[in-house]
Amino acid sequence: MNLPVFNPDAWKSKIDPDFDILVKATLRQLREMKDYVGEGDLECNEEFLKILTDSEGAQPTYDGKEFKEILAVIPEIVKGQFDTFATLSVEGRKESIEGSKKLFISLTEGLSEESKKFYSDKIEALFNGTLLKPYEYKSEQERAKIIKHNSRELGCIIIPLFCRKFIDEKDEWTDAPTGDGELLKDPSSLSFILGQINSIFALIAYQTSIEELLKKGDDSSLIRAVTIDKGLLNHEILKRRILRANLSRDTKFLKLLGRAIPKKPLSHESQYYEAYIILRLFWPGGLYKLYNEELHYFLESCDLVSPDYPYALEKFVKRYIHPLYRNQ
Secondary structure (H helix, E strand, C coil): CCCCCCCCCHHHHCCCCCHHHHHHHHHHHHHHHHHHHCCCCCCCCHHHHHHHHHCCCCCCCCCCCCHHHHHHHHHHHHHHHHHHHHCCCHHHHHHHHHHHHHHHHHCCCCCCHHHHHHHHHHHHHHHHCHHHCCHHHCCHHHHHHHHHHHHHHHHHHHHHHHHHCCECCCCCECCCCCCCCCHHHCHHHHHHHHHHHHHHHHHHHHCCCHHHHHHHCCHHHHHHHHHHCHHHHHCHHHHHHHHHHHHCCCHHHHHHHHHHCCCCCCCCCCCCHHHHHHHHHHHHHCHHHCCHHHHHHHHHHCCCCCCCCCHHHHHHHHHHCHHHHCCC
């Protein structure tokens, strides 16, 4: 009996054929940061310490501003576009669409011809497909379906292209402009940066974000959050839990908390944290379209160690990735 042979490059027909280059650049940056911080020992110089300690409430912020939250805005953008188009004539719609297409096509500058064609076809299908149809005469249910479809398709274009703007032709991440260093003198900017770093630590150590740990709120999650960021002891959730432990003589929790405080953030690493971060980051950028076999070969092409194919990988995705984007 001859078993079917699966094409390891099949994923290239569904997402950017050079998506693996983008992932490798992202991994390189992640690994460089990981090597730099070791087990997560971050030290601020005196200038940064003064900025943070002299500013009321200048603590790392965890407001969930990740792709999965930002994506929630895309349906509103799509709906607004449709509503605007409903007021235009057919010619007016075509003119507006041409402007939008040119904007997105400009983002493909510098990509391979294969990638350019992929995005050109996607942009044509998106803008010349449902956008030119008489959306205003459709039912609410039909409108919702169109918005959901177009939002996901827009995410597949926006996320990879915008991320690619941070890498140069050598596939290395470019330095972000910092002006005269004013950004790093602003307490809110410093808080945001520290929050992002700690969130990456949480993804590496526990395959979840600080925000998600705080939202879950059970003792185990709170202990893990404090292991990553000791400043969370000043967070309202932790303050209430510590007060309750004191009043109820919950010495078990207090002992666990005491052990977590001196513990290094990255003294523990989850087994497949690189695969988890890449899947979490780029799932709405098109990876959700890949079948289990295609995803396996895609991760393999990115030189990523992932759970065993087929069953362990499928379970991993269902357990850790699907819940993040269930409503999108």
